[in-house]
Amino acid sequence: MLQIAAIREHKEAFITALKKRNLDAAPLIEKAITTDEQRRSLQTQLDETLAESNKLSKEIGSLFQSGKKEEANQLKGKTGELKQRSKTLSDQLQQTVDTLQEILYTIPNIPQDTVPAGNSDEDNEVVAEHGILPSLPDGAAPHWELAKTYDIIDFELGNKITGAGFPVYKRQGARLQRALINYFLDKNTEAGYEEMQVPLLVNEASGYGTGQLPDKEGQMYHVGNDDLYLIPTAEVPITNIYRGDLLEQKELPIAMTGYTPCFRREAGSYGADVRGLNRLHQFDKVEILRIEHPDKSDGALDAMVVHVKNILEELELPYRILRLCGGDLGFTSTLTYDFEVYSAAQKKWLEVSSVSNFKTFQANRLKLRFRNGDNGTELAHTLNGSALALPRIMAAILENYQKENHIDIPKALIPYCGFDRIEN
RNA sequence: GGAGAAGUGGCAGAGUGGUCGAAUGCACUGGUCUUGAAAACCAGCGAGGGUCACACCUCCAGGGGUUCGAAUCCCUUCUUCUCCGCCA
Numbered sequence: 297m298l299q300i301a302a303i304r305e306h307k308e309a310f311i312t313a314l315k316k317r318n319l320d321a322a323p324l325i326e327k328a329i330t331t332d333e334q335r336r337s338l339q340t341q342l343d344e345t346l347a348e349s350n351k352l353s354k355e356i357g358s359l360f361q362s363g364k365k366e367e368a369n370q371l372k373g374k375t376g377e378l379k380q381r382s383k384t385l386s387d388q389l390q391q392t393v394d395t396l397q398e399i400l401y402t403i404p405n406i407p408q409d410t411v412p413a414g415n416s417d418e419d420n421e422v423v424a425e426h427g428i429l430p431s432l433p434d435g436a437a438p439h440w441e442l443a444k445t446y447d448i449i450d451f452e453l454g455n456k457i458t459g460a461g462f463p464v465y466k467r468q469g470a471r472l473q474r475a476l477i478n479y480f481l482d483k484n485t486e487a488g489y490e491e492m493q494v495p496l497l498v499n500e501a502s503g504y505g506t507g508q509l510p511d512k513e514g515q516m517y518h519v520g521n522d523d524l525y526l527i528p529t530a531e532v533p534i535t536n537i538y539r540g541d542l543l544e545q546k547e548l549p550i551a552m553t554g555y556t557p558c559f560r561r562e563a564g565s566y567g568a569d570v571r572g573l574n575r576l577h578q579f580d581k582v583e584i585l586r587i588e589h590p591d592k593s594d595g596a597l598d599a600m601v602v603h604v605k606n607i608l609e610e611l612e613l614p615y616r617i618l619r620l621c622g623g624d625l626g627f628t629s630t631l632t633y634d635f636e637v638y639s640a641a642q643k644k645w646l647e648v649s650s651v652s653n654f655k656t657f658q659a660n661r662l663k664l665r666f667r668n669g670d671n672g673t674e675l676a677h678t679l680n681g682s683a684l685a686l687p688r689i690m691a692a693i694l695e696n697y698q699k700e701n702h703i704d705i706p707k708a709l710i711p712y713c714g715f716d717r718i719e720n
Numbered sequence: 721g722g723a724g725a726a727g728u729g730g731c732a733g734a735g736u737g738g739u740c741g742a743a744u745g746c747a748c749u750g751g752u753c754u755u756g757a758a759a760a761c762c763a764g765c766g767a768g769g770g771u772c773a774c775a776c777c778u779c780c781a782g783g784g785g786u787u788c789g790a791a792u793c794c795c796u797u798c799u800u801c802u803c804c805g806c807c808a
Contacts, residue, residue, distance in 0.1 A: 343777040357738040
């Protein structure tokens, strides 16, 4: 959520920047500003009314104490009208505040200057490409076939137990999953990210804090009885650790990592793109998050990109990095880099990480601030990225490393797996 | 799940209807002293709205109510603690 004070101050610049998202924000911004003016005017009127009635109350108090009951009772009569007025004003104020809030919820974050214009993922800018695309022999199998051949992932079984998109990992497949999780967590903690293990169900306030609510309500599984949501990403519980906090400047930066299963309803997506591991309702992901001083967040984003890069290179998976264009940029982000690995049998690039700088957008909803040493408080910047999402890494490993009668395990993972190949 | 108790500033902890945004201690920040540090002493020290700056307004777990006036009384939700039950 953008700050209304910033909108007021940078109105034109914001409208221009939001055009990159192919959004004509002018009407929304105008409405936000006029609603805010209304809000402030109502607030002032209410304050004055309350001030008057506070004053009267004090007078009544001292009259009672000095035994002037008659005069006190006379004054009491006057307070009734003030009370009525302040009730009306505060109702109006509340309504205006709610309206303003609703408007602000619908305005996406301001893209940074470097974000390219564009409408869809086709306009994303490839900023780096690394590794040689493996050329597999004819008859190379996509991972869903390999999964069956070596009996390491069972999609039908998941169907039986739960439904589509909930695979069962078996034998060496299960072990490889666990190896990847541990490997990623180790890489992240080595880089200074503190490991957290967090709840997989969150309350409504947490959903609002990181921006999944109200925009993406339909994306999350909702547990009605207890009004809780299954997390779509570890970003939600981990970022919300700091919801409402006022940090000391010296506590920054904060860097955290966590592994969680992620649950996404992905309503209405079927077809070739979602075969096998490409898109699931439940999947594993290791996330990295940072809370930064505003002056440092740009550098922090770069550092996160380098970190993810290093992991992919160690796994020897060919990848490319995309800078998302305005049309593809997430609602809450100012700048996002996507990592895609090449899945050789599908001959497709698969997104395995998304690294974003949200600047104050989340912090404003979270009320996550720090003392800036200048006698003031300031919103912190939040960033997060996947390091990394498992299923598509798994898919790429299986496909790219397949040999005639087995699948090799990337060197870096062998100590974690305890075996160097998958075979029957 | 049942019975009881409690939720106050970064922490501890006073405050049971008016002068309380809140004593006191610790922590923290600045200063004096010191070669430096510690100790001691002095001063400052919650947040949000609003204002050029003041004024002013709001916040004592959340929500609602009683009252001219609520941290204080009532209702309700949540959380914590103690005891009991259940249980990985």
